[in-house]
Amino acid sequence: MPLAVHVLGLAIFAQGTSELMIAGLLPEMAADLGVSVSATGLLISAFALGMLAGAPALAVLTLxxxxxxxxxxxxxxxxxxxxAGALTDDYAVLFGTRVVAAFVYAGFWAAASVTAIGLAGPDARGRAMAVVAGGLTVATVAGLPAGTVLGQHYGWRAAFWAVAALSALAMIGVFATIPGGRPGAAGTPRLRDELRTMAMPRLWAAYATTALATSGLLATxxxxxxxxxxxxGLSEGSVPLVMxxxxLGATIGITLGGRVADRRPFTTLHVGLAGGVVVSAGLALLAGAPAPTLVLALLLGGAGFGINPALNTRVFALAEGAPTLAAAVNISAFNVGITVGPWLGGLAIDAGLGYRSVAWIGAALIAAALVTAASAALSSRRSAVRANPAAEPAAAPVPVTDGR
Known part of the structure; x- marks a missing residue:
């Protein structure tokens, strides 16, 4: 895998840490800014809002x-x-910086995805996306707790400075390893081609799979x-172990998913989504027992992140000639899931259905994603047969003669 792809993964790690670390810094930030914890929590929503709009908008503006x-x-x-966020004492200014940061982070995600796919080549798309998206996995495993610890000991502003420094380091790596210059005339992206590609129904079916699968994972x-x-019944001190x-499961899942997604994208999706349904339902049924819950937490990360490379490479396979806007909208589809899943879970909890209900909601959403993926696989198989009728097996064997 080219060094540049790993550099892009580092950049996603730096920016992904910022996306996640606010959750661990809410009390400190609320006290310092003089606002409620719930108001501080809106900074997480601000980031999601920025990412949702940023990817397609910047894909078009910088095409x-x-x-x-x-x-x-x-x-x-x-x-x-x-x-700016680290220097301000104004909540409104900080809120604005979170929207802006998420906006350009989404744009980076889209550009990095297309760049990584191009550098790796068509036979290694899944592995390339596993490396890039693996940066977010590492941010979940290491960046989030490190940012929390840093913020607790040196103040939440220190975590912001650390993310800024890591991102500046990533800039050096991008400048040193990513080829510069404009593509040749034949390869220059055109908005008309990008919009024509976006009219494909199968592409929107892929987005539906992405949004449903992500919302199901995040609901749980x-x-x-x-x-x-x-x-x-575990103590609060055991929560870091569960996370x-x-x-760990996410790291294993995205690594394995990246290795097989190029050869068997639909198999990767079907196995991962079916596993997600089983694991989420298992959590709903067995959450009262500590040992199964710990095992299922590991498997939830594996199933949820194992399909990530396939969700991305499927979009690139459909939008082969004009992937920039298609990849950007897929980033938005991920963020739709990130927003909708926890919202639905919150509605169930507020309705008095209990915490087991969120796992059932997760299982139902992932099951819906499995249906869309299976339908897409069937449609793809039919299209391949129509395009190459000779590949379709004959209804009955035809005797072969030598003409005598």
């Missing part, structure tokens, strides 16, 4: 830019937003901590 220039610009704005994961403390098991 004809050299990708290295686009990614360096996004990273520079991201660094500036975190410096978003409330995993209270599930294990309130239902399983570490989830992160």
């Amino acid at each position: 004809r830019w050299p990708r290295r220039t686009a990614m360096l610009t996004f990273l520079a704005v991201f660094v500036a937003a975190h410096v 994961f978003g409330y995993l901590a209270p599930l294990v403390t309130e239902v399983t 570490a098991l989830y992160g």
